[in-house]
Amino acid sequence: MATDNANAGGFGEVSRVRGIVFEYLSFGASVFGLVALGVLLVYVSIDAFDLANASPEWLLTYFLTLVVPFLAFCLYSANDSEVTRRALAALGGGLVAVAALFTAIEAVVAPIPRLNWQLAYLFVVAAPVAAYLAYVGSRGRVAAVGFGLLGRLVGGAAIGLAVGTLFLVFDELVWFLAYTFGVVPAAALYAYGRWRAADRAATAAIPVGLVGLVTAVFLRRVVTVYPSDLVIYLWTIAIPVAAVGAFLVVDRSGRTVGIVVAGLPLTVATAGGFLAAGAGLSAPTVLLVLVLAGVPTAVYVSRVIEVGDGIVGLGLPILLAAGVAAGALIVEAWGVPAPDPWLDLGYVTEAPSRTPEEAGLYPAIVGSVIIIALVAVLSFVLGVGTSVFLEEYTPESGVLGSLTRLLQINIANLAAIPSVVYGLLGLGLFANLLGFGFGTAVTVALTLSLLILPITIISAQEAIRSVPDDLRRGSDAMGATRWQTTKNVVLPEAMPGIFTGTILALGRAIGETAPLIMVGAATTVFSAPSSLFSRFSAMPMQIYAWANFPQADFRYGVVAAGVITLLVILIGMNGTAILLRNRAERGN
Amino acid sequence: MSNTSSDTTGDESLITTEVETGSTQRTPARTAVAARDLNVYYGDEQAIDDVTIEIPEKRVTALIGPSGCGKSTFLRCINRMNDMIEVCRVEGDVEFGGKNVYDDDVDPVALRRKIGMVFQKPNPFPKSIRDNVAYGLKIQGYDGDVDERVEESLKAAALYEEVKDQLDSSGLDLSGGQQQRLCIARAIAPDPEVVLMDEPTSALDPVAASKIEDLIDDLAEQYTVIIVTHNMQQAARISDRTAVFLTGGRLVEYDDTPKIFEDPEEQRVEDYITGKFG
Ligand SMILES: Nc1ncnc2c1ncn2[C@@H]1O[C@H](COP(=O)(O)OP(=O)(O)OP(=O)(O)O)[C@@H](O)[C@H]1O
Ligand SMILES: [Mg+2]
Numbered sequence: 001m002a003t004d005n006a007n008a009g010g011f012g013e014v015s016r017v018r019g020i021v022f023e024y025l026s027f028g029a030s031v032f033g034l035v036a037l038g039v040l041l042v043y044v045s046i047d048a049f050d051l052a053n054a055s056p057e058w059l060l061t062y063f064l065t066l067v068v069p070f071l072a073f074c075l076y077s078a079n080d081s082e083v084t085r086r087a088l089a090a091l092g093g094g095l096v097a098v099a100a101l102f103t104a105i106e107a108v109v110a111p112i113p114r115l116n117w118q119l120a121y122l123f124v125v126a127a128p129v130a131a132y133l134a135y136v137g138s139r140g141r142v143a144a145v146g147f148g149l150l151g152r153l154v155g156g157a158a159i160g161l162a163v164g165t166l167f168l169v170f171d172e173l174v175w176f177l178a179y180t181f182g183v184v185p186a187a188a189l190y191a192y193g194r195w196r197a198a199d200r201a202a203t204a205a206i207p208v209g210l211v212g213l214v215t216a217v218f219l220r221r222v223v224t225v226y227p228s229d230l231v232i233y234l235w236t237i238a239i240p241v242a243a244v245g246a247f248l249v250v251d252r253s254g255r256t257v258g259i260v261v262a263g264l265p266l267t268v269a270t271a272g273g274f275l276a277a278g279a280g281l282s283a284p285t286v287l288l289v290l291v292l293a294g295v296p297t298a299v300y301v302s303r304v305i306e307v308g309d310g311i312v313g314l315g316l317p318i319l320l321a322a323g324v325a326a327g328a329l330i331v332e333a334w335g336v337p338a339p340d341p342w343l344d345l346g347y348v349t350e351a352p353s354r355t356p357e358e359a360g361l362y363p364a365i366v367g368s369v370i371i372i373a374l375v376a377v378l379s380f381v382l383g384v385g386t387s388v389f390l391e392e393y394t395p396e397s398g399v400l401g402s403l404t405r406l407l408q409i410n411i412a413n414l415a416a417i418p419s420v421v422y423g424l425l426g427l428g429l430f431a432n433l434l435g436f437g438f439g440t441a442v443t444v445a446l447t448l449s450l451l452i453l454p455i456t457i458i459s460a461q462e463a464i465r466s467v468p469d470d471l472r473r474g475s476d477a478m479g480a481t482r483w484q485t486t487k488n489v490v491l492p493e494a495m496p497g498i499f500t501g502t503i504l505a506l507g508r509a510i511g512e513t514a515p516l517i518m519v520g521a522a523t524t525v526f527s528a529p530s531s532l533f534s535r536f537s538a539m540p541m542q543i544y545a546w547a548n549f550p551q552a553d554f555r556y557g558v559v560a561a562g563v564i565t566l567l568v569i570l571i572g573m574n575g576t577a578i579l580l581r582n583r584a585e586r587g588n
Numbered sequence: 589m590s591n592t593s594s595d596t597t598g599d600e601s602l603i604t605t606e607v608e609t610g611s612t613q614r615t616p617a618r619t620a621v622a623a624r625d626l627n628v629y630y631g632d633e634q635a636i637d638d639v640t641i642e643i644p645e646k647r648v649t650a651l652i653g654p655s656g657c658g659k660s661t662f663l664r665c666i667n668r669m670n671d672m673i674e675v676c677r678v679e680g681d682v683e684f685g686g687k688n689v690y691d692d693d694v695d696p697v698a699l700r701r702k703i704g705m706v707f708q709k710p711n712p713f714p715k716s717i718r719d720n721v722a723y724g725l726k727i728q729g730y731d732g733d734v735d736e737r738v739e740e741s742l743k744a745a746a747l748y749e750e751v752k753d754q755l756d757s758s759g760l761d762l763s764g765g766q767q768q769r770l771c772i773a774r775a776i777a778p779d780p781e782v783v784l785m786d787e788p789t790s791a792l793d794p795v796a797a798s799k800i801e802d803l804i805d806d807l808a809e810q811y812t813v814i815i816v817t818h819n820m821q822q823a824a825r826i827s828d829r830t831a832v833f834l835t836g837g838r839l840v841e842y843d844d845t846p847k848i849f850e851d852p853e854e855q856r857v858e859d860y861i862t863g864k865f866g
Contacts, residue, residue, distance in 0.1 A: 471714075474774075478700065478778070479728065488713075492715075
């Protein structure tokens with residue numbers, strides 16, 4: 001009885017006010033931040049694409065030819081009547097709500113600059129609905145296939161462009177020799193070793209490759225006759241990529257499919273390369289883009305057809321291309337005013353200019369891409385090396401242990417030093433003392449690598465530390481040397497974490513201006529760099545320079561286009577790195 | 589050893605399971621591992637106190653004793669895994685194949701290649717089953733047929749039938765018992781001379797544990813097995829010789845398994861085995 005009555009009045013209440021207040025405050029703060037960023041991005045894209053001057057008819061046309069088919073595609077893939085109903089309700093209700101709210105605000109409060117209700121509808125309702133539907137749809141097989149295909153096309157083309165860009169400063173003739181005398185023999189030895197289970201051949205691959213590379217550098221000084229660029233790229237990049245593609249499918253789908261998967265993109269790319277030369281485009285770049293986009297696409301298509309599920313999804317790129325073409329035709333025939341975007345083909349392929357209409361970002365894009373590539377390699381190698389040394393090789397106690405701890409504290413502090421100071425260091429060390437020149441790619445890349453090195457090291461250490469000790473002991477007990485344990489067990493397990501840290505750090509490096517100014521990088525250069533030691537600029541520098549121009553067109557349109565380009569390249573780079581990381585995670 | 593399990597009456601029998609020790613009838617064995625005047629310290633704390641022991645070749649030797657009495661420490665002395673612990677100091681000799689493993693000219697890495705080890709918690713690498721088993725072969729640069737060796741080891745670890753269709757899937761996708769057998773396969777793949785096991789079945793259910801016990805029996809045909817266990821029945825069932833450690837890292841009694849379990853010399857050992865203390 002007594003126990004029954006003790007709780008008869010309930011258990012009382014415990015106050016949760018502080019927790020609830022905290023929850024809503026932090027929620028409010030993050031929503032505010034996101035909305036502010038969203039509004040900024042909306043205005044930047046309106047400026048970059050001149051959407052303020054888009055007529056409602058123009059918007060309607062593309063909405064009908066591009067957005068609606070895309071939404072329908074996603075809905076078809078999701079194949080869920082509930083989702084369809086909700087999407088239609090959101091699109092319809094949103095239309096009424098946005099239009100009413102927009103007119104009300106304009107009438108009562110103040111006119112909203114450079115925005116009309118149709119645009120607001122696109123950004124506030126259509127874009128989120130499209131993103132949501134893309135997400136829901138991609139859980140269905142059809143849209144998953146469609147996005148997979150689109151990703152390979154776009155990603156492959158982007159990588160092709162990036163590789164083409166790198167060869168602007170790296171000597172393709174050295175690469176040709178190194179490939180012919182180093183990479184090919186080494187790969188052949190390795191393949192033979194694996195095939196015949198002859199480990200000695202496989203082990204010999206690396207020394208043979210190194211000897212080949214040294215030979216190549218030496219031969220470059222002696223040999224004077226080389227095949228044409230197109231042949232070089234065909235032999236050193238296109239054919240191996242196609243061979244890898246064929247190798248990937250031949251096991252499962254047989255020899256014919258393998259030949260088609262390798263041969264078709266190769267033929268198209270070669271033809272494209274020849275035609276490009278006639279059309280005044282860079283033949284190697286066209287070849288690289290077509291091959292690097294074509295082979296993965298062909299492999300993917302053959303896989304999808306093999307599996308036989310969601311084949312309809314392969315139509316997505318065609319659907320979108322047809323939508324763009326139809327929109328253009330209708331707009332042309334209808335004669336409605338179309339926007340004149342700042343961010344167009346000319347903007348990304350031409351040099352800066354005094355007139356806003358002709359201004360281009362090309363040299364700065366090339367500069368940034370080269371720097372990112374160099375910084376990624378440098379900071380990754382140095383960061384992983386240092387963190388492995390600190391985590392796996394240094395003792396925890398004794399004099400060396402104290403020294404390591406001191407080093408550790410210093411690295412943590414280095415991460416907090418302002419970037420201007422690193423700029424100063426780069427100026428003194430790389431530009432002056434080592435004589436790499438003011439504002440050259442080498443100086444800037446080394447400076448930026450130094451800048452992000454502490455972050456890379458710390459995050460890599462964190463990743464290495466999170467590998468369970470059980471695994472290390474297991475490997476040690478098998479009679480593995482420290483190095484074997486690190487290479488075979490610790491690094492593969494830590495790699496995803498290391499990638500994440502490097503991606504974040506690279507994101508910081510690509511946007512830096514202060515250290516670039518300090519080491520004397522130019523704000524504006526008029527031609528793409530032709531070597532690692534030529535003067536060059538980076539995107540943030542160029543954008544910063546334009547932002548100070550007197551003409552409003554520069555400060556709004558051209559700068560906005562630059563910001564969008566920078567963001568797209570940043571997101572593309574991070575996306576690729578994240579995909580790589582997820583691959584590494586699944587590989588385990 | 590005069591007693592057999594059928595002779596003992598209910599009162600005298602110290603443990604309730606049958607003691608099956610047919611394997612002790614084999615020819616007398618040579619010594620595989622021996623410790624002489626072994627003392628181990630962690631900092632100032634002594635974990636092994638003056639242990640001298642000779643462990644026979646191709647037999648199962650069980651190490652039993654209460655928690656913290658230094659069984660794992662002793663095991664780690666044999667393959668010098670104690671070297672990894674910075675505060676650990678070893679004095680005395682541990683002989684393996686007649687050679688003191690703590691001599692200056694012994695490379696611990698080379699030593700460990702001759703001694704397999706299985707841990708208490710299954711710790712397969714996050715790699716495919718095949719790569720897990722082939723790990724030792726790979727790091728030792730084995731140039732025979734790796735796949736064949738992988739298959740043999742998996743068969744010896746009684747795992748092959750269960751995983752033969754999924755050799756390329758991750759070792760982490762297996763059940764706990766399968767993972768432990770995978771670790772055993774991994775330990776024996778490079779064909780070591782001694783297999784050390786530190787409570788290999790303590791994290792497993794009785795069915796999985798009994799599979800591993802059967803396996804240990806078979807392993808003793810080829811390998812010297814030294815196993816730490818807290819399970820008296822297990823020690824009695826699978827081992828030929830039993831060493832009893834008691835608190836402070838002292839080796840109190842070391843004899844043929846039936847003798848230890850039926851008629852120990854020391855009262856303390858009897859108390860420990862019957863669960864009166866420890
Ligand atoms: N890495 C270490 N550092 C310091 N002391 C240790 C370490 N490992 C073990 N010890 C100490 O050595 C003694 C013996 O430990 P050990 O792990 O060998 O015992 P055990 O018999 O295996 O116990 P259990 O049955 O619980 O596994 C314990 O007192 C323990 O505190
Ligand atoms: Mg233990």
